[in-house]
Amino acid sequence: MDLRSLVGLPAVLLLFGLVAVFAQTAAPRIVCETKNGTSCEECLTIVTCLWCQKTKMCITYPVNTILPPHALCPLNDARWGRCWVNFQSLIIAMAVVGGVIIIAFLVCLFRCCKCEHIGRRRMKNAANEEIRNMRLSGSNPYSKFS
Template sequence: SSLLAMSPSVLFAWIVPGLLLAAEAQTAAPYPCALRSNTSCDECLKNVTCLWCEPTSQCVDYPAGNILPPSSLCPLNDARWGVCWVNFQILIITMAVLAGVLIVSILVCCFCCCKCERIGLALFSAVYHFVCFSPNRRTEMQLRHDEIRQKYGLAKKNPYARMDDQ
């Protein structure tokens, strides 16, 4: 139960190296798994094809046709494979969380890259139009303002004079 209270990253940091070390240490031993029943979990799991069931102390061949061992063989929270201190239930939950985090991270990265590329293009386009067409736009705006001022009699002879000093 203390393993279930740990965060997924802590579990991952403990489980993966343990599985790698166990897989490295394991060899395909010539003995059948059933001969290691009623011994110990460590003895059983020396053979990579064996599955240890904790409450019954049975060492059985891992059902290669199934991804997970059926509950009739051994309940998931009591089944051990690879290392003795990790049960299948914790392993499944941890791997599911890590897979979910990985998928969400990839989607966020893809979204950010695509969005940033579009933002970059839009920013480049805005800067280009501002730099290239700014003098023309400023002149056009000034002419329009002057026409409006003349239309309403607000045109000044001296552009630096105050409006009420005309």
């Protein structure tokens, strides 16, 4: 490959990336509120929508907050992604799974460090035992080199 083709490839990729971004921002967006009066399944076909079970309203997900405010929809009535999972259950499940993963990681980390420490101690003890045995037997392992 020559230098022109190497320089041209990033330029082409950048151009395609910019076209894709402008195409997405220029595309008409479906507003979630147009799905009011429908079902939860119909509302959640749009990934930016949130279904409130209590009010039966399809709402655009408030992206400026991590969780939808209680005034908008209580967590146990909010559905996003799947109609059978409410936010309250989702948060509890994610917290439990995250906690289990962190605890498992820490247990593995401490066990590996402990095993490595024990292995070093055993090697050191074996070396000391060998030295002690040589001193007790009176043999010099270096005598065969002289």
